Amino acid sequence: MASHPHAARAAAPRKNTPQKRDPEATSQALLDAAVAEFSEHGFAGARVDRIAAIAGANKQLVYHYFGNKDELYRITLERVYKQIRDREQELHLSDLHPVAAMETLIAFSFDYLAEHPEFIAMLNDENRLGAPHLKASSHVANMHSPLVKLIEETLARGIEAGVFSDRFGPVNLYLSIAGLSYFYFSNQNTLSVIFDRDLSSPAQIARRRQHVIDFAMAAIKPE
Amino acid sequence: MASHPHAARAAAPRKNTPQKRDPEATSQALLDAAVAEFSEHGFAGARVDRIAAIAGANKQLVYHYFGNKDELYRITLERVYKQIRDREQELHLSDLHPVAAMETLIAFSFDYLAEHPEFIAMLNDENRLGAPHLKASSHVANMHSPLVKLIEETLARGIEAGVFSDRFGPVNLYLSIAGLSYFYFSNQNTLSVIFDRDLSSPAQIARRRQHVIDFAMAAIKPE
Amino acid sequence: MASHPHAARAAAPRKNTPQKRDPEATSQALLDAAVAEFSEHGFAGARVDRIAAIAGANKQLVYHYFGNKDELYRITLERVYKQIRDREQELHLSDLHPVAAMETLIAFSFDYLAEHPEFIAMLNDENRLGAPHLKASSHVANMHSPLVKLIEETLARGIEAGVFSDRFGPVNLYLSIAGLSYFYFSNQNTLSVIFDRDLSSPAQIARRRQHVIDFAMAAIKPE
Amino acid sequence: MASHPHAARAAAPRKNTPQKRDPEATSQALLDAAVAEFSEHGFAGARVDRIAAIAGANKQLVYHYFGNKDELYRITLERVYKQIRDREQELHLSDLHPVAAMETLIAFSFDYLAEHPEFIAMLNDENRLGAPHLKASSHVANMHSPLVKLIEETLARGIEAGVFSDRFGPVNLYLSIAGLSYFYFSNQNTLSVIFDRDLSSPAQIARRRQHVIDFAMAAIKPE
DNA sequence: AATGAATGAGTTTTCATTCAT
DNA sequence: TATGAATGAAAACTCATTCAT
Numbered sequence: 001m002a003s004h005p006h007a008a009r010a011a012a013p014r015k016n017t018p019q020k021r022d023p024e025a026t027s028q029a030l031l032d033a034a035v036a037e038f039s040e041h042g043f044a045g046a047r048v049d050r051i052a053a054i055a056g057a058n059k060q061l062v063y064h065y066f067g068n069k070d071e072l073y074r075i076t077l078e079r080v081y082k083q084i085r086d087r088e089q090e091l092h093l094s095d096l097h098p099v100a101a102m103e104t105l106i107a108f109s110f111d112y113l114a115e116h117p118e119f120i121a122m123l124n125d126e127n128r129l130g131a132p133h134l135k136a137s138s139h140v141a142n143m144h145s146p147l148v149k150l151i152e153e154t155l156a157r158g159i160e161a162g163v164f165s166d167r168f169g170p171v172n173l174y175l176s177i178a179g180l181s182y183f184y185f186s187n188q189n190t191l192s193v194i195f196d197r198d199l200s201s202p203a204q205i206a207r208r209r210q211h212v213i214d215f216a217m218a219a220i221k222p223e
Numbered sequence: 224m225a226s227h228p229h230a231a232r233a234a235a236p237r238k239n240t241p242q243k244r245d246p247e248a249t250s251q252a253l254l255d256a257a258v259a260e261f262s263e264h265g266f267a268g269a270r271v272d273r274i275a276a277i278a279g280a281n282k283q284l285v286y287h288y289f290g291n292k293d294e295l296y297r298i299t300l301e302r303v304y305k306q307i308r309d310r311e312q313e314l315h316l317s318d319l320h321p322v323a324a325m326e327t328l329i330a331f332s333f334d335y336l337a338e339h340p341e342f343i344a345m346l347n348d349e350n351r352l353g354a355p356h357l358k359a360s361s362h363v364a365n366m367h368s369p370l371v372k373l374i375e376e377t378l379a380r381g382i383e384a385g386v387f388s389d390r391f392g393p394v395n396l397y398l399s400i401a402g403l404s405y406f407y408f409s410n411q412n413t414l415s416v417i418f419d420r421d422l423s424s425p426a427q428i429a430r431r432r433q434h435v436i437d438f439a440m441a442a443i444k445p446e
Numbered sequence: 447m448a449s450h451p452h453a454a455r456a457a458a459p460r461k462n463t464p465q466k467r468d469p470e471a472t473s474q475a476l477l478d479a480a481v482a483e484f485s486e487h488g489f490a491g492a493r494v495d496r497i498a499a500i501a502g503a504n505k506q507l508v509y510h511y512f513g514n515k516d517e518l519y520r521i522t523l524e525r526v527y528k529q530i531r532d533r534e535q536e537l538h539l540s541d542l543h544p545v546a547a548m549e550t551l552i553a554f555s556f557d558y559l560a561e562h563p564e565f566i567a568m569l570n571d572e573n574r575l576g577a578p579h580l581k582a583s584s585h586v587a588n589m590h591s592p593l594v595k596l597i598e599e600t601l602a603r604g605i606e607a608g609v610f611s612d613r614f615g616p617v618n619l620y621l622s623i624a625g626l627s628y629f630y631f632s633n634q635n636t637l638s639v640i641f642d643r644d645l646s647s648p649a650q651i652a653r654r655r656q657h658v659i660d661f662a663m664a665a666i667k668p669e
Numbered sequence: 670m671a672s673h674p675h676a677a678r679a680a681a682p683r684k685n686t687p688q689k690r691d692p693e694a695t696s697q698a699l700l701d702a703a704v705a706e707f708s709e710h711g712f713a714g715a716r717v718d719r720i721a722a723i724a725g726a727n728k729q730l731v732y733h734y735f736g737n738k739d740e741l742y743r744i745t746l747e748r749v750y751k752q753i754r755d756r757e758q759e760l761h762l763s764d765l766h767p768v769a770a771m772e773t774l775i776a777f778s779f780d781y782l783a784e785h786p787e788f789i790a791m792l793n794d795e796n797r798l799g800a801p802h803l804k805a806s807s808h809v810a811n812m813h814s815p816l817v818k819l820i821e822e823t824l825a826r827g828i829e830a831g832v833f834s835d836r837f838g839p840v841n842l843y844l845s846i847a848g849l850s851y852f853y854f855s856n857q858n859t860l861s862v863i864f865d866r867d868l869s870s871p872a873q874i875a876r877r878r879q880h881v882i883d884f885a886m887a888a889i890k891p892e
Numbered sequence: 893a894a895t896g897a898a899t900g901a902g903t904t905t906t907c908a909t910t911c912a913t
Numbered sequence: 914t915a916t917g918a919a920t921g922a923a924a925a926c927t928c929a930t931t932c933a934t
Contacts, residue, residue, distance in 0.1 A: 022897095023896080023897065023898095026897085026898090039351075040351070041267065041351075042265050042267055042268070042348070042351060043268070044264065044265055044267040044268030045265070045266070045267030045268075047923095047924075047925095048924080048925065048926085049923090049924080049925090057898090058897095058898060058899055058900090059899090059925095059926095060898075060899065060900090060926085060927080060928090061897080061898070061899090062926095063925090063926065063927080064896095064897075064898080068925080068926075069925070069926090121351050123410060123413055124347040124348075124350075124351065124409065125265070125347075125351070126412070126413055127347075127409060127410050127411065127412045127413050128262075128263075128264075128265060128344050128347060128348070129412075130412050131412035131413050131415070131416050134412075134413055134416045134417075135416055140416075140417075141416055141417070141419075143417070144417065144418075145417070165441070167437065167441075168434065168437075168438065169434075171418065172430075172431065172434040172438075175406060175407055175414070175431070175434075176403055176434070176435070176438050178406055179402040179403045179404075179405065179406030179407065180399055180402050180403065181402070182402060182405075182406045182409075182410075183398060183401055183402030183405045183406055183409075184398055184402065186347065186350060186405075186406075186409065187346060187350050187405075188350065189349070189350045189352075189353050189354035189357075190346055190349055190350050190354045190357055191398070192354070193354050193357045193358055193363075194357075194363075194366065194367060194368065195367075195394065207395075208395065208398070211391065211392075211395040211398075211399070212399070214390065214391070215391065215395075215399050215442045216442070218388070218390075218441070218442040218443070218444075218446075219438045219439070219441040219442035220441070221441075223441075245914095246914070249914090249915090270906090270907075270908090271907075271908060271909085272906095272907075272908090280915090281914095281915060281916050281917075282908095282909090282916090282917090283909090283910085283911095283915075283916065283917085284914085284915070284916090286908090286909070286910080287914080287915080291908080291909075292908065292909090468893095469893070472893090472894090485797075486797075487713065487797075488711050488713055488714070488794070488797060489714070490710065490711055490713040490714030491711070491712070491713030491714075493927095493928075493929090494928075494929060494930085495927095495928075495929090503894090504893095504894055504895050504896075505895090505896085505929095505930090506894070506895065506896080506930090506931085506932095507893085507894070507895090509929090509930070509931080510893080510894080514929080514930080515929065515930090567797050569856060569859055570793040570794075570796075570797060570855065571711070571793075571797070572858070572859055573793075573855060573856050573857065573858045573859050574708075574709075574710075574711060574790050574793065574794070575858075576858050577858035577859045577861070577862050580858075580859055580862045580863075581862055586862075586863075589863070590863065590864075591863065611887070613883065613887075614880065614883070614884065615880075617864065618876075618877065618880040618884075621852060621853055621860070621877070621880075622849055622880070622881070622884050624852055625848040625849045625850070625851060625852030625853065626845055626848050626849065627848075628848060628851075628852045628855075628856075629844060629847055629848030629851045629852055629855075630844055630848065632793065632796060632851075632852075632855065633792060633796050633851075634796065635795070635796045635798075635799050635800035635803075636792055636795055636796050636800045636803055637844075638800070639800050639803045639804055639809075639810055640803075640809075640810070640812070640813065640814070641813075641840065642810075653841075654841065654844070657837065657841040657845070658845070660836065660837075661837065661841075661845050661888045662888070664834070664836075664887070664888045664889070664890075664892075665884045665885070665887045665888035666887070667887075669887075691918095692917080692918065692919095695918085695919090716902095716903075716904095717903075717904065717905085718902095718903075718904090726919090727918095727919060727920055727921090728904095728905095728920090729905085729906085729907090729919075729920065729921090730918080730919070730920085732904090732905065732906080733917095733918075733919080737904080737905075738903095738904070738905090
């Protein structure tokens with residue numbers, strides 16, 4: 001647990017703090033613990049016992065509040081998605097010059113993943129499973145990323161201003177911007193072994209961050 | 224099992240074919256089955272029973288040949304890595320013009336992932352675990368991807384010829400090329416739900432393939 | 447629940463009707479629900495949660511009113527016994543000719559079981575358990591069936607009138623009359639499968655009813 | 670356990686006799702234990718743990734051999750049905766005079782139930798459940814009781830000989846003969862409380878046995 | 893009187909692994 | 914080399930009951 005990079009960050013464990021009669025706090029603690037546990041161990045490897053223990057709650061409360069492990073996973077996934085969507089929503093780019101706006105957007109995309117390994121971990125597991133929890137979620141399925149729309153608008157402004165090429169569609173561009181950052185963090189551990197360098201160090205991350213911005217901006221420059 | 228996209232490909236089930244005394248074939252069948260099982264269910268979700276059953280072998284043979292589940296996973300991972308490294312080794316780009324060479328390289332990178340979902344699945348799980356099996360493997364740790372060297376050479380030739388910019392290093396370039404493809408396949412299931420379109424369809428894959436090549440080539444053009 | 451033959455009859459669910467401060471109604475609703483639940487699932491299979499839910503009451507009220515599951519079962523059993531004893535008490539046969547009186551009595555016995563599967567279900571479970579709740583009940587233990595006395599009187603009148611044989615005692619006769627009907631309803635489900643016909647259909651029940659009357663009346667005719 | 674009337678009879682516990690490598694004996698011991706446990710506690714009240722313990726076997730072997738609790742119940746039920754059907758098959762009545770034959774048949778019916786309380790207990794529970802295990806069993810569903818045919822033949826011979834009435838069909842007659850005995854044993858515990866006498870005593874059983882024969886024979890005499 | 897949160901002790905079931913043949 | 918039986922430990926989930934409000 002402690003050795004894992006994103007366990008501590010994602011959860012706010014409250015061991016030995018058996019709060020009495022505070023359902024709101026209890027279910028919140030359970031969800032925090034679930035994020036940590038699921039992202040660290042995956043769905044199959046996660047233990048309901050451990051989630052309850054981390055949350056300082058009784059195991060049966062997991063079932064009381066969330067029904068079962070699958071439902072808990074779904075709700076946890078919704079939470080993790082909601083968090084990034086909320087952050088994305090806060091981006092206000094319309095006042096910026098298209099180039100600055102696009103750079104901000106790319107940087108945000110990188111930074112969010114850098115700071116939220118639990119998001120990557122949960123996405124990876126959900127993808128291997130075939131996205132059953134996402135499909136079962138009425139919330140998330142409708143949670144289109146505002147980023148696509150932001151990219152679309154920024155792109156349009158940039159094309160108009162003659163600073164961006166018009167050859168890439170917004171969805172593909174979104175996937176490319178995301179992919180440039182995602183792969184680095186998703187595969188950080190294996191890549192660190194293969195390249196024999198610590199890709200999680202602040203210096204390496206800063207270097208990669210700059211590259212991603214430069215690379216993407218270079219790609220969309222007009223010919 | 225059968226409904227899973229990469230199960231059938233990776234494994235060669237031999238149910239009801241209890242071959243007597245063919246250790247080579249048996250252990251091969253077990254490894255094939257292990258690739259399918261681990262990539263479909265992850266390490267924690269994989270079942271030794273199921274691996275034996277798929278291989279048409281006795282469960283005890285798993286332990287006989289491979290020691291335990293962890294060792295089997297490590298060997299399976301090595302196998303999967305070796306496979307891609309072997310394919311990468313076969314790439315001969317020096318006869319091609321730098322632009323054609325780079326395009327070939329990007330395309331290979333895309334196509335391999337398109338055809339080997341089990342590779343992505345195993346990498347994702349290994350990364351979540353913190354790459355313990357990779358670290359434990361003397362083989363794989365030394366398996367530097369030949370791609371980095373290929374990129375380096377091709378890049379140098381292109382810079383020399385004035386067709387490539389010299390601002391991106393080979394490692395970062397490798398990560399970007401890989402990331403553009405990897406994210407699409409790694410997150411295919413969730414993205415398909417979010418965008419409400421089937422990203423696994425041949426048409427969508429072809430479109431993405433072209434974008435990846437175009438995008439990367441545009442990025443490395445000289446300013 | 448809804449599909450079960452005697453659930454609906456015994457209970458009067460009042461979901462979503464959280465009556466405030468009506469102890470009489472609440473405990474009645476709980477008892478109705480208990481009859482349905484215990485007869486459908488047996489003592490071990492019954493769920494206190496479900497009883498409260500069916501009654502539209504809070505689970506804690508079960509404990510408030512009845513102490514625990516065992517006590518609730520005992521009270522439920524008493525209720526079910528009281529119901530049949532009350533109905534038996536209403537039978538007035540002295541004005542009828544012995545033959546008509548005996549037929550009425552047999553028919554009543556059959557009809558009551560036909561209409562009260564919950565009585566059979568609870569008796570069966572209580573018998574398997576060794577009748578602990580019945581023994582614990584001061585009420586029921588004294589609830590001799592008035593039927594035995596009715597049979598005794600009717601039998602005496604019939605012997606006097608020369609229409610009944612005097613070879614069968616009232617208790618054995620009671621057991622025989624009950625058994626002829628009881629077995630049919632108690633084992634209706636398994637017998638329906640074995641004989642591949644629906645013994646719960648009105649036609650089959652009517653046929654059996656006539657047989658039971660004919661058979662018993664034939665048995666007690668004087669030689 | 671020990672206080673229950675038919676527990677000891679039905680099972681052959683082999684506690685502390687962990688036989689190694691004898692699958693036949695092990696699964697037999699488990700089935701014996703299952704008969705005892707299910708008939709004593711019903712399906713819901715039965716404990717897989719206890720079944721294994723009684724059989725002196727490992728709990729997981731129950732799942733190894735039988736899959737799950739439901740399957741075990743089904744197989745146990747099949748076993749109990751097969752036992753009575755086998756005994757019924759052994760009845761040879763054709764050499765006897767119809768009256769003697771019918772008396773033998775009635776007596777057999779009574780005696781079997783007297784000696785096999787586990788059969789009654791399992792039938793009662795299966796009936797409350799709606800006979801799901803019986804329906805799921807391809808074996809038992811086809812296990813028509815040979816008794817019906819025996820009754821039919823004996824009845825025909827008796828009618829021919831002028832000693833039996835022809836007004837009752839064989840199926841109804843079967844149900845009546847069974848019911849006269851079944852009710853007595855099925856409800857022995859509650860009836861003993863109600864009538865304040867021990868219906869399980871040999872003397873009471875003998876008295877009831879004679880009554881059942883007399884009553885049934887009287888009923889089918891020609892008018 | 894009534895409610896919903898909380899819990900201890902199970903209960904079925906699973907699974908990696910070892911044993912005996 | 915190969916097999917199926919056997920098992921310890923733990924997994925998800927359940928349930929009667931009590932607590933705090």
